[in-house]
Amino acid sequence: MKLVVVAGTPGSGKTSVLLHTIKALMKAGKRPAVVKVDCLWTDDDQRFSKLDIPVHVGLAKDMCPDHFTIYNTDAMIGWAAEKHADVVLNETAGLCLRCAPYPDECLAVCAIDVTTGPNTPLKVGPLLTTADIVVTTKGDLVSQAEREVFRERVLDVNPDCILVEANGLTGKGSFELAELVAEGPDVNDNMVLRYNPPLAICSLCTGETRVARKYHMGVLRQIDGFMEYKGE
Amino acid sequence: MKDELTLTILGGMDKDGVPEPVNSLEICKGEIIGIVGPTGSGKSTLIDDIEQLAQGDTPTGRTLLINGNRPDALIRVDPRRKLVAQLSQKMHFLADMTVSDFLHMHTRSRGKGPELVNKVIELANTLTGEPISADHYLTVLSGGQSRSLMTADIAVISDSPVVLIDEIENAGIKKQEALQLLAGEGKIVVVVTHDPVLALMASRRIVIRNGGMVDIITTSIGEQDVCGRITEVDNWLMSLRETIRRGEVVEGLS
Numbered sequence: 001m002k003l004v005v006v007a008g009t010p011g012s013g014k015t016s017v018l019l020h021t022i023k024a025l026m027k028a029g030k031r032p033a034v035v036k037v038d039c040l041w042t043d044d045d046q047r048f049s050k051l052d053i054p055v056h057v058g059l060a061k062d063m064c065p066d067h068f069t070i071y072n073t074d075a076m077i078g079w080a081a082e083k084h085a086d087v088v089l090n091e092t093a094g095l096c097l098r099c100a101p102y103p104d105e106c107l108a109v110c111a112i113d114v115t116t117g118p119n120t121p122l123k124v125g126p127l128l129t130t131a132d133i134v135v136t137t138k139g140d141l142v143s144q145a146e147r148e149v150f151r152e153r154v155l156d157v158n159p160d161c162i163l164v165e166a167n168g169l170t171g172k173g174s175f176e177l178a179e180l181v182a183e184g185p186d187v188n189d190n191m192v193l194r195y196n197p198p199l200a201i202c203s204l205c206t207g208e209t210r211v212a213r214k215y216h217m218g219v220l221r222q223i224d225g226f227m228e229y230k231g232e
Numbered sequence: 233m234k235d236e237l238t239l240t241i242l243g244g245m246d247k248d249g250v251p252e253p254v255n256s257l258e259i260c261k262g263e264i265i266g267i268v269g270p271t272g273s274g275k276s277t278l279i280d281d282i283e284q285l286a287q288g289d290t291p292t293g294r295t296l297l298i299n300g301n302r303p304d305a306l307i308r309v310d311p312r313r314k315l316v317a318q319l320s321q322k323m324h325f326l327a328d329m330t331v332s333d334f335l336h337m338h339t340r341s342r343g344k345g346p347e348l349v350n351k352v353i354e355l356a357n358t359l360t361g362e363p364i365s366a367d368h369y370l371t372v373l374s375g376g377q378s379r380s381l382m383t384a385d386i387a388v389i390s391d392s393p394v395v396l397i398d399e400i401e402n403a404g405i406k407k408q409e410a411l412q413l414l415a416g417e418g419k420i421v422v423v424v425t426h427d428p429v430l431a432l433m434a435s436r437r438i439v440i441r442n443g444g445m446v447d448i449i450t451t452s453i454g455e456q457d458v459c460g461r462i463t464e465v466d467n468w469l470m471s472l473r474e475t476i477r478r479g480e481v482v483e484g485l486s
């Protein structure tokens with residue numbers, strides 16, 4: 001079983017690129033299954049279902065969506081195996097710029113929208129910097145020079161990644177991505193995360209909603225960068 | 233090695249999945265070739281296939297060969313090795329950067345030195361009305377200024393042996409001067425156009441219909457003659473336009 005984790009900011013074109021990639025995988029004789037994770041709502045499963053492949057939706061609701069994805073990775077792999085799939089594509093909600101939900105033994109794919117401008121790669125964080133493959137989308141909406149500058153910025157923060165220029169409307173890049181998926185690593189039982197999660201438990205995690213500073217506990221960081229521990 | 237550059241387009245499918253009538257086309261160094269056809273017929277799609285040196289992996293299924301061979305993967309993606317420069321229909325920059333910062337990044341991505349930055353700006357200012365300065369933000373440039381900067385950027389930084397140009401006549405810049413700049417010497421130039429002067433300046437033109445290449449027309453001696461005559465008309469219209477732009481009156485011109 002191969003695991004592909006697809007992350008990227010909302011609207012970056014993850015679903016559209018995946019739909020084309022799944023078609024290319026099926027042409028190549030692979031048996032893909034998809035797990036779509038979102039926070040509150042999604043209808044992407046209907047788009048995937050049209051391809052006649054196993055589709056599963058997970059809504060993180062009150063749980064951190066990246067933690068939800070990580071916690072359910074075993075279950076996703078088990079479910080895909082039951083459905084006789086050989087590749088499970090996990091499309092994450094993909095919105096937290098602090099974390100990255102990539103285990104080591106997976107193919108980590110980050111989709112990023114070129115129209116957001118060449119400063120975006122500097123802001124995205126581990127989602128982008130720890131990915132194996134960076135898929136740039138919507139390049140048809142900007143000039144060639146702008147695509148090349150964007151590419152340079154991605155390589156500044158993730159010099160070892162493979163860059164794929166994709167287009168969710170035409171399917172550009174999907175054959176290349178499907179080939180990389182087919183060559184991806186096999187999962188095992190001892191996977192570890194590539195990037196460390198944030199500092200644990202603050203008062204918001206336990207239900208605090210009051211804003212005033214005096215109500216907050218845990219490992220806290222002030223706007224000037226000073227960090228302190230407040231609590232028992 | 234550069235001396236022998238040929239580009240071959242092997243046909244794919246039209247919009248209905250039917251093999252296109254022109255199944256092979258070879259373009260040689262120094263040739264200007266036009267692409268004509270109704271709007272929406274697939275002219276820009278053909279340009280995109282050439283830009284990414286399609287290998288049967290685009291929706292049209294076309295394949296591009298360089299000197300008769302399949303190009304290796306790095307030539308397709310690495311800007312330092314790219315053979316193809318493209319001026320698309322895009323009229324605006326989306327990057328929130330100054331002209332200078334952007335051009336510095338672009339020279340770096342193409343493996344060139346920073347001394348080219350000022351050359352690009354100087355050249356761009358010969359094609360446009362109000363001058364562009366290095367500390368302008370890209371997003372405040374007008375359509376014509378953006379397009380002239382993109383044109384100069386291609387001529388100076390993305391100096392590639394194959395140049396693709398999409399509808400330069402709609403760019404609000406001096407189209408013939410821009411074409412001359414981009415064509416340079418001994419390049420392959422592919423130009424999508426609705427403009428009769430530009431279409432007839434090409435030695436051949438590809439006719440596109442319903443997503444497929446349906447015909448190749450070689451510009452005849454008669455057509456070259458027509459081209460000369462409409463160029464005069466065109467230059468006259470251009471001079472009238474410039475006069476009006478300067479805020480002068482055109483009365484009394486013959």
